[in-house]
Amino acid sequence: MQRRSLARTIAAVSALGLTGALGGCGLGTGSSGITLELIAADYGTGVDDSSKKYWAALTEEYEAEHPGVRIDVTVHSWNDVDREVKERVDAGDPPDMAQIGAYADYAADGLLYKADDVLSIPVQADFVSQLATAGQIAGVQYGMPFASSTRVLFYNKTLFEEAGLTPPATWDELAANAQALKEEGVKYPYALPLGPEEAQAETMQWLLSGKGGYTDTMGIYGFDSAQNTRTVTWLKDELVGKGLTGPVAPGELDRADAFAAFTAGDVGMLNGHPSLVGMAEQKGVEFGTVPTPGASGESRATLGVADWMTAFKKSGHRDEIGDFLDFVYGKDQVLAFSRDYDLLPVTTSASRVMARSAEDEKLRPFLDQLPTAELYPVGKTSWADVNAEIKQRIGKAVSPNGSPEDVLGRLQATAVRAESAR
Template sequence: MQRRVRTRAIAVVSALGLTGVLGGCGGDGSSDVTLRLVAADYGNSAATSSKKYWADLVERYEADHPGVKIDVRVHSWTDVDRKVREMVDAGDPPDLAQIGAYADYAADDMLYKADDLLSIPVQADFLTQLATAGQVNGIQYGMPFASSTRVLFYNKKLFAEADLTPPTTWDELAANAEVLDAEGVKYPYALPLGKEEAQAETMQWLLSGEGGYTDMMGTYALDSAENVETFNWLKNELVGKGLTGPVAPGKLDRADAFAAFAAGDVGMLNGHPTLMEMAEKKGVDFGMVPTPTADGDSRPTLGVADWMMAFKENGHRDEIGDFLDFVYSEKNVLDFSREYDLLPVTNSASRTMSGSARDKHLKPFLDQLPTSEHYPVGTTSWAAVSAEIKRQIGKAVAPGGSPAGVLGGLQATAVRAESAE
């Protein structure tokens, strides 16, 4: 199919927020097209809300492109996917959605292909592994918007007091946890397998044990020998020895684990860039190293991306594409990444960030990005599988739990979900 040809000048006026229109961004009714964008909020307060990012971006776009109004609605992560689903179910999808998953909408033939929207240089600038993760059957529908990786955080003060060095292997991690436990540390290693984000902690551990959610062919392999061995080790060497703290892993959510680290109560845990700011605000001196692996050899880390997608229902392909080309300019990608301590999704912004002194705190995460592995988000079965992992995986390490049994049950769920596609 031919790439789209620019045929009109386009401008943007923004209406951000859940209920009101931002001052100075109203339209006069003369716009040719109104595009609606539903976006997730990456801030944790009114002062840090993503509304400000979008307001600045569309104001700059408006100055040079008369012709289109863009109505941006920003919702919290607890609401945004549901809001978009409600709009779709009502037969009134937005033109653009920046949310957590795209595969269901792509499978229902509701989305534009990325190469029908973006100019060739913009699409080619996406990091390869993120562009690939945005594909369904080899066609890209999901455009990565933000990304992050995971590293092991450790409390430098607690490590110094116990005369410990950061671990590189599972055995070293367990040995450090035993020492921290003897020193009275509340959570020697925090293992959040609660319903909030158990799928992330699980995949990080599976990768470090040479496993993962899928095999080399992309087929679910949750109950592989490597995965069972990983969870047997967690159950026997960490959880069973009381080294994961007073809250059962299946009841511990990521947010609570992060808060405990920021309070100085955690010796080690896997974390993403958001944890840096939380810990710094509480005065916790921390270090970061690659997640330890079973044998100390380098392994891929977990990479997570959020997605931009464009619905076909209302047309406006050229206007959507022109705006997205602006959204994915190096400046705008860098501005967003720096504002929220996230990793850029483009090669150009990644190169700039890697060489910038102001971004050196993100270097441990950037270093992990090129080899990171992502959830199987390109399959519609992933939503059901992820939900079941959140519900069940904590049982694998509970007293009397069976890693092989739980992982086998999850594999059965995955097979059923795949067959229903």
């Protein structure tokens, strides 16, 4: 422990003295023949912008300053990365690091280093507070946020101008706008993607706007709360039931298809994350964004989403992992990644730069939402099972013969069973 404490102190001094540069650059230099394996997710849309390019440039820079350390990065699509890591873990051969969608199960099984085992104090303290908290189990941080986003309401400016509309601030205004857009022949007045791809995001965004959510203030699941039931019932009756959500049933509409319809000019309004900005710009769609409408005014909270970096204990390369991650979370590296993929920085230092930079103006509406964002209950080991159940069931709640009370009650029962089984 004395060696580790000294190493962390050296890394802390380096980070304080060289903001945005190599953190703790002396730590890995003395190592000989160390290879660290990282499995990462791909945030790109194809070969030209694959995350492979980001990691190749980053590791080349790191290895040039650390000749005794090699970083072996394998990038998988989001459809495969979590499964790839799980298979490696189940086989008893986890990578040194994995950048994935969840961490709680691995932490609960004692497989992960704590954040303060590997990161220097300045780097760990630089995480945006909401994201750092979401990475904790019982007050101990295991999940290190790697990428984040929030949600705002996108609207098609051209369609709104043609219909003489202004952006909504309340549910009633949203419904009235959707009705006007429908009368103008808009294919999807409001796109409501409750299909299995990412139904959990659209659902939580709406529940938050109705002053509810997946959990209460004590972190206890509350799917069947009065607020949540009221919200889903309103969606069923006032949007879906009145034909304001387009030709595809919400339970069959995936987010990717909704985004594609928006960039084709066929959607009046939908909830979206930062990457939709670039997609719409590439297609020449004139759009605007506003905070999510709520039942009686602007929503008190928006959905925040984070992906996680994890460090596995199996190899025993704690010092080398920590030194590399200190570099990964340098201000310049975090900014570069966020800008490359239209995401929000996970560190305060990079967020401050983005908030002041004209270059990042298009991401500012999302950045402004981060202080009030609420994240999925990813610190619960039950979340994976509950998340899967939301994706399969929630679309049925707003179907013609669906019952919000019944579906939310079933989700609550699933959540309770999953919690008790852990």
